[in-house]
Amino acid sequence: MKSTQAAKKKLLDVQNLSVSFDVYAGEVQAIRDVSFQIEEGEAVAIVGESGSGKSVTAQTIMRLIQMPPGRIKNGKVLLDGQDLLALSEKEMQKVRGNKIGMIFQDPMTSLNPTMTVGKQIMEGLLQHQKLSANEAKERVIELLRLVGIPNPETRLKQYPHQFSGGMRQRVVIAIALACNPSLLIADEPTTALDVTIQAQILNLMKELQQKMNTSIILITHDLGIVADICDRVIVMYAGQVVETGTKREIFNNPQHPYTKGLLKSLPRLDQAKDEPLIPIFGTPPDLIKPPQGCGFCDRCDEAMRVCETEVPDYTILSDTQSVRCWLQHPYAKQAGSSGSKEASV
Amino acid sequence: MSKAFIEIEGLKKYFDLGNHRILKAVNDVSFSIQKGETLGLVGESGCGKSTAGRTIIRLYEPTAGSISIDGADVAKLSKSKLKAYRSKMQMVFQDPYASLNPRMTVLDIVGEALDIHGLAGSKAGRKRRVEELLEMVGLNAEHASRYPHEFSGGQRQRIGITRALAVNPQFMICDEPISALDVSIQAQIINLLIDLQKKMGLTYLFIAHDLSMVKYMSDRVAVMYLGKIVEMARSEDLYSNPQHPYTRALLSAIPVPDPDVEENKERIVLKGDLPSPVSPPSGCPFRTRCPLATEKCAAEVPLFRETRPNHYAACHYA
Numbered sequence: 173m174k175s176t177q178a179a180k181k182k183l184l185d186v187q188n189l190s191v192s193f194d195v196y197a198g199e200v201q202a203i204r205d206v207s208f209q210i211e212e213g214e215a216v217a218i219v220g221e222s223g224s225g226k227s228v229t230a231q232t233i234m235r236l237i238q239m240p241p242g243r244i245k246n247g248k249v250l251l252d253g254q255d256l257l258a259l260s261e262k263e264m265q266k267v268r269g270n271k272i273g274m275i276f277q278d279p280m281t282s283l284n285p286t287m288t289v290g291k292q293i294m295e296g297l298l299q300h301q302k303l304s305a306n307e308a309k310e311r312v313i314e315l316l317r318l319v320g321i322p323n324p325e326t327r328l329k330q331y332p333h334q335f336s337g338g339m340r341q342r343v344v345i346a347i348a349l350a351c352n353p354s355l356l357i358a359d360e361p362t363t364a365l366d367v368t369i370q371a372q373i374l375n376l377m378k379e380l381q382q383k384m385n386t387s388i389i390l391i392t393h394d395l396g397i398v399a400d401i402c403d404r405v406i407v408m409y410a411g412q413v414v415e416t417g418t419k420r421e422i423f424n425n426p427q428h429p430y431t432k433g434l435l436k437s438l439p440r441l442d443q444a445k446d447e448p449l450i451p452i453f454g455t456p457p458d459l460i461k462p463p464q465g466c467g468f469c470d471r472c473d474e475a476m477r478v479c480e481t482e483v484p485d486y487t488i489l490s491d492t493q494s495v496r497c498w499l500q501h502p503y504a505k506q507a508g509s510s511g512s513k514e515a516s517v
Numbered sequence: 518m519s520k521a522f523i524e525i526e527g528l529k530k531y532f533d534l535g536n537h538r539i540l541k542a543v544n545d546v547s548f549s550i551q552k553g554e555t556l557g558l559v560g561e562s563g564c565g566k567s568t569a570g571r572t573i574i575r576l577y578e579p580t581a582g583s584i585s586i587d588g589a590d591v592a593k594l595s596k597s598k599l600k601a602y603r604s605k606m607q608m609v610f611q612d613p614y615a616s617l618n619p620r621m622t623v624l625d626i627v628g629e630a631l632d633i634h635g636l637a638g639s640k641a642g643r644k645r646r647v648e649e650l651l652e653m654v655g656l657n658a659e660h661a662s663r664y665p666h667e668f669s670g671g672q673r674q675r676i677g678i679t680r681a682l683a684v685n686p687q688f689m690i691c692d693e694p695i696s697a698l699d700v701s702i703q704a705q706i707i708n709l710l711i712d713l714q715k716k717m718g719l720t721y722l723f724i725a726h727d728l729s730m731v732k733y734m735s736d737r738v739a740v741m742y743l744g745k746i747v748e749m750a751r752s753e754d755l756y757s758n759p760q761h762p763y764t765r766a767l768l769s770a771i772p773v774p775d776p777d778v779e780e781n782k783e784r785i786v787l788k789g790d791l792p793s794p795v796s797p798p799s800g801c802p803f804r805t806r807c808p809l810a811t812e813k814c815a816a817e818v819p820l821f822r823e824t825r826p827n828h829y830a831a832c833h834y835a
Contacts, residue, residue, distance in 0.1 A: 368561060371786050445733060
């Protein structure tokens with residue numbers, strides 16, 4: 173997947189999104205002021221550790237957050253210019269599965285065990301498109317063939333338990349693609365699968381994206397998968413987007429200390445055993461009481477005094493890369509070049 | 518390979534499923550581990566790697582084979598005689614959320630191991646020893662009075678490691694010790710395990726499916742498929758010169774966090790799924806998915822032989 177032409181159309185525009193959950197202990201600020209854009213036909217990865225808000229972001233786009241306890245505090249989700257957060261539930265049902273398809277993490281639990289696979293794929297088709305039963309069946313067979321399931325005519329009459337894990341995930345992908353959505357959200361689509369099966373599914377997703385020009389949001393914590401199939405990367409930490417950039421910018425020239433730390437804590441295949449891994453010390457902050465300043469401050473080697481009190485704004489580094497870190501502020505750079513960086517650690 | 522610290526010979530673990538169906542989870546596995554060495558055991562889920570680990574430590578009764586640790590065969594020892602050897606071999610489990618009793622304090626979780634092996638001494642001595650162990654793994658003495666739910670995943674895994682260390686083991690089986698943890702925490706645990714190995718001369722059997730972590734951790738690596746070891750070599754040899762087609766496919770399937778490598782990589786995508794270990798294919802177990810398979814592979818079981826110096830593989834064409 174190459175990022176080709178520059179002037180592509182913006183498909184999804186998430187603006188200043190904040191979502192909280194009201195729980196017994198208080199307000200969990202799951203995502204705070206998240207903004208990003210997805211262009212047509214591009215594959216974007218959202219990476220971050222558990223609790224960083226990547227799944228909540230995806231579920232908010234799909235309006236799958238249960239309210240209460242969830243609460244959308246602020247922000248817009250524009251799909252082709254239409255704000256999804258302003259739609260009624262009935263209008264939203266026309267978007268879900270039609271304009272946006274979703275692949276969930278666990279293919280063992282995201283299919284209905286009491287319905288045949290064919291019926292489950294057909295459900296979305298009949299809901300969103302005016303098809304006769306026969307046309308729908310034809311389309312199901314076509315979809316099963318597309319996702320690489322052999323003997324689709326017999327397989328569509330079978331139940332999920334008659335499929336292996338990898339095959340079930342193919343079915344889930346077929347359901348997500350049934351109505352030719354313009355956006356596909358894949359939430360850890362291969363985490364429950366083995367590496368050789370993962371390779372099959374990733375290949376399939378790449379192929380389908382090229383064939384159908386679907387935009388993909390891929391949520392993952394595996395940076396290897398990101399390097400494999402994505403064009404751009406959004407790094408989330410403690411409910412905020414801390415860095416975005418093209419795949420190469422993020423891997424070859426990361427600027428946020430968290431992104432740098434994440435890449436350094438992975439062993440390279442050529443790493444010698446006496447060369448220790450460099451872990452990020454500590455644990456992510458509690459989002460009931462999110463830090464006043466930068467969320468990564470407590471674990472950051474380069475934290476300055478300002479990091480504790482003020483949330484940094486985005487610094488634009490290139491047309492595609494931006495980072496939320498005080499070290500990129502012009503003042504910090506001046507201080508850094510005059511050699512006072514050690515003093516601020 | 519004489520007098521290795523750990524010698525596993527012809528280990529088998531079959532599960533009887535009833536109706537004359539037998540699941541051969543571990544089917545004739547042999548290997549040895551030298552003192553202070555780390556052997557990595559990799560494979561996909563269902564290949565029998567965890568069952569092998571659990572059988573070696575006698576959480577499962579082996580169906581056949583011998584397990585010798587420091588010269589003593591523990592495969593056939595009775596439960597009461599086994600206890601003395603239990604303190605030599607310990608296990609770190611995969612899921613730090615499920616492997617600690619939520620109703621016990623850390624002091625009791627770790628202290629229980631001391632009690633069972635009579636290492637505690639006085640009550641104050643027990644507490645002192647637990648606190649000392651906690652500090653050894655990078656936790657604080659104050660943590661002893663807390664319950665598991667008060668800790669993060671990485672900290673819980675440290676408690677699991679503390680419990681294993683409490684009885685001064687010489688051999689530790691780490692069954693996917695980092696796969697339930699976040700990436701930024703994984704490196705902390707790996708560094709801790711390597712540190713402890715250096716300080717205490719521990720021998721590890723490191724079971725995982727993350728091949729880059731296994732390569733980093735291990736001196737030698739064994740690859741399992743359908744209950745059998747199909748390849749074993751020093752980790753650099755295995756990764757730079759894989760002999761078995763399954764190992765080659767496995768290595769090429771792992772996405773590497775480097776866009777330059779990924780875009781130039783020729784990926785071998787295996788067709789199909791792992792066959793059922795209840796009715797494994799005849800001949801070579803991998804032949805149903807192997808791109809090189811011939812008639813010979815269906816007829817003859819390939820021998821596990823030395824194809825290059827100190828590099829073993831079970832393939833007719835290696």
